C-alpha cells in the first residue's frame with residue numbers, strides 16, 4: 001500500500017467536528033479507518049469511532065487544536081476495526097468506552113479487538129458538560145449498530161448504516177448479524193430525527209435532504225432485487241442491474257448480493 005494523505009479535521013455544527021479521510025477511497029479506508037466524530041464539551045471530548053489504531057497520536061494532536069480537555073468518552077458505532085481500532089489505546093489513556101451489548105458480543109468473538117467497558121441495550125442517554133447524547137441501538141449493518149443523536153447540535157451520527165460515496169458502498173455484515181431488511185427499516189428510523197447534518201460511517205457529511213435521497217436510492221435498489229429475486233434471476237443478472245442502475249454492487253459490495261437475494265426473495 002502506498003503512502004496515503006493525512007485525514008482532515010472538518011467542522012460540522014455546534015461543537016461537532018469530524019476527522020475524515022482526504023478522499024473516500026478503499027486505500028485510505030484500509031490505512032486510516034472510517035469517520036471519527038468529535039463532540040467537544042466542558043467535561044471532555046466525546047468521540048464516536050476512533051479511526052485506525054495507528055492514527056492514535058494524529059487523532060490526539062487534532063483534538064488538541066480544539067480543546068485542552070482529554071477524551072472522556074468513546075462510543076463505537078459498531079465493532080469493526082476501521083471504526084474501533086483505536087479503542088484500546090484511548091481506554092488506556094483514561095477514556096470510558098461504550099458499545100452496544102450486541103456488538104460487544106461481536107467484539108468478543110474477534111481476538112485482539114478488545115472490548116468496551118460499558119455495554120447497553122436499546123437506548124442510553126448520556127449528559128456531558130450539559131450536552132445531551134442520545135444513543136440508540138439499531139439492527140442493520142451489524143446486529144447492534146449505535147446511532148448518536150446530538151440535539152443541541154442537531155447532528156446525527158449514523159455509523160455504517162449510511163455511507164455517502166459510491167466508492168465506499170453501503171453493505172451489511174452477515175457474519176456480525178447484519179441484514180438488508182433491517183437496514184432498510186433502520187433508515188426509516190433515522191429519517192424520524194430532525195437533524196441538520198448526518199455523519200456517515202464513510203464519506204462526506206450530508207444534510208437531511210441528501211440523506212432522504214440516499215434512503216430513496218437504497219429503497220429503489222432493494223425493490224429491484226426483490227423483483228429480480230422473485231423472478232429467479234441469476235446472481236449475475238442482479239449484479240449487472242444494480243451496477244448499471246444504482247452504481248452499486250462492485251468491489252466490497254459484490255459479496256453481499258447472494259445474501260441480499262435470499263433475504264428479499
Ligand SMILES: [Zn+2]
Nearest residue numbers: 034082160201
Ligand atoms: Zn466501516
